Amino acid sequence: PGAVGNALPSQVVDHYxxxxxxxxxxxxxxxxxxxxxxxxxxxxxxxxxxxxxENGRIVDARFKTFGCGSAIASSxxxxxxxxxxxxxxxLKIKNTDIAKELCLPPVKLHCSMxxxxxxxxxxxxxxxxxxxxxxxxxxxx
Amino acid sequence: ARRAAGxxxxxxxxxxxxxxxxxxxLQRRFRSLQRAVHPDRFSRSPPEEQLYSEQHSSLINKxxxxxxxxxxxxxxxLELNGVEPAQETDSDADSVFLTxxxxxxxxxxxxxxxxxxxxxxxxxxxxxxxxxxxxxxxxERDDLQEAKKLLAKMKYFANLEDKLKDKKIxx
Numbered sequence: 172p173g174a175v176g177n178a179l180p181s182q183v184v185d186h187y188x189x190x191x192x193x194x195x196x197x198x199x200x201x202x203x204x205x206x207x208x209x210x211x212x213x214x215x216x217x218x219x220x221x222x223x224x225e226n227g228r229i230v231d232a233r234f235k236t237f238g239c240g241s242a243i244a245s246s247x248x249x250x251x252x253x254x255x256x257x258x259x260x261x262l263k264i265k266n267t268d269i270a271k272e273l274c275l276p277p278v279k280l281h282c283s284m285x286x287x288x289x290x291x292x293x294x295x296x297x298x299x300x301x302x303x304x305x306x307x308x309x310x311x312x
Numbered sequence: 313a314r315r316a317a318g319x320x321x322x323x324x325x326x327x328x329x330x331x332x333x334x335x336x337x338l339q340r341r342f343r344s345l346q347r348a349v350h351p352d353r354f355s356r357s358p359p360e361e362q363l364y365s366e367q368h369s370s371l372i373n374k375x376x377x378x379x380x381x382x383x384x385x386x387x388x389x390l391e392l393n394g395v396e397p398a399q400e401t402d403s404d405a406d407s408v409f410l411t412x413x414x415x416x417x418x419x420x421x422x423x424x425x426x427x428x429x430x431x432x433x434x435x436x437x438x439x440x441x442x443x444x445x446x447x448x449x450x451x452e453r454d455d456l457q458e459a460k461k462l463l464a465k466m467k468y469f470a471n472l473e474d475k476l477k478d479k480k481i482x483x
Contacts, residue, residue: 208401209410209468210402211397214468216468235418237417284401288401
């Protein structure tokens, strides 16, 4: 069921009232990627972190989001979804999937976009930490 | 200079709109407009006039609030100049700024005493004043892209200010 008027959909309420994976991982650990993103239109900030094992699989994820219920729910869902995925699989998570799962109304679609951006930023950070020289070479090319 | 003194959007059709305003003059104009349309004056008037009065009174309130606060005023000025407010996600390039916002949010989320709240409030105020100065300067030299970036930063601090106000309300 979708949102009625200003009421949050039940899926959003659940992730908002019982968010999963709130917290932090050690950003200095080599196998932890940290993504920090913000939505300038609404002033929401979102930090998402992933811990990746030696096989390139995400074994843990945490988030901290300061913003509306939909932003919190989107990042909570994002951390649930990345767990167990490889880095490349997690990069395929789209904001539209998040929005659909949470039945976000059009006015809150940007919250799911922010979560997608947070996942990408965390994974980009992780990749950079694995091969900083490669990144530098690519940047210079 | 004449400022954005017309309080309803269509009447702010001046070529010399500036970001800087005279708050007292704004307030005088607001009051004088409200005196003319306030519902109290129309309580015994026909329904169409009462409706007119309500709608315009409400619009005047909204316009006044928009122009009074630097953030909303700045965003409105961007809009008048055909510049969209920032929509793209802030990330890598802004990590220092975002980290700062995150840290203040985290401090606010902790249980605390009045002294700490006061410290955070002062910090937020100082930052807002700095940003307002920078936005004023950007508009004055017609650097709308810079104004847009600064207004985006102000939005984050406006949210913090709201959260702080909520914290101060005794529960």
